Amino acid sequence: MADRLHGYRILILETREEAQFSRLLAEQGAEVVQCPMFSIQDAPDAAPIEAWITRCIARPFDDMVFMTGEGLRRLMKVARRAGCDQAFVAALGEARKFARGPKPGRALREIGLEPQQTTEKPTSEGVAEMLARTDLGGHRLGLQLYPDKDHGALIGAITAQGAEVDTVLPYVYDAKAADTNIVTAIEEMAQGRIDAVALTSSGQPRRLFDVAQAHGCETRLREGLANTPIASVGPVVSEELMAHGLQADILPANESYFMKPLISAMATALAKSPPRQPAE
Secondary structure, three states: OOOOOOOOEEEEEEOOOHHHHHHHHHHOOOEEEEEEOOEEEEOOOOHHHHHHHHHHHHOOOOEEEEOOHHHHHHHHHHHHHHOOHHHHHHHHHHOEEEEOOHHHHHHHHHOOOOOOEEOOOOOHHHHHHHHHOOOOOOOEEEEEOOOOOOOHHHHHHHHOOOOEEEEEOOEEEEOHHHHHHHHHHHHHHHOOOOOEEEEOOOHHHHHHHHHHHHOOOHHHHHHHHHHOOEEEOOHHHHHHHHHOOOOOOEOOHHHOOOHHHHHHHHHHHHOOOOOOOOOO
């Protein structure tokens, strides 16, 4: 099954864990065009994070929700710097742990822990649905957030169940440095040099349009997307595309919203036509 994507140029918009996505595509023979969209940075003020970790250790949460693997790894980085990482892991071990999709689960296993429950849908709505089936009355719940997302609906849903929510945001995005990369990627699509663009988070289409508007090339972006098959990992990305008047051309089969099924769907769809540029 290797080399199913040989000769095809696939644009990926790098965010968290896109190195793994790039590797999986390359294993199928694709030429991966990588476009860093932003860099992940530690939160500029570590004091609120340190205070949150201190509260967690002093009085472990009844429940803990991890929204991203990156978030847990950044929390561990702060805990190690403060010399309390073992105590922090022990405190997390006492909580019921909920994971938003597989990535936080992998990060938990890196420190010897397991999630008690993982969302079937790796979205905030999926987290809310999962927690709605759980008794949270009177519980203290730790909630690890991620940037560029309004988490008000999720927090409101949790507090409505009678829980006290204690949030932490352990990292931020730095987007400005990547604008040039994105403008170049837009032009590559507009010139018909990309066989497919693969989107794995809702922030990616938003970022494309934000940069295009800022640099006066939104028309060029729309031309490129109109002529380039768009592969979406799942419904949240597809909904964001619809908000911009677009729709996904390629989706994973059987509602398997993960990287490998997405790559399989891309291989099946692209096999219907040859690569736009002959392989060297």
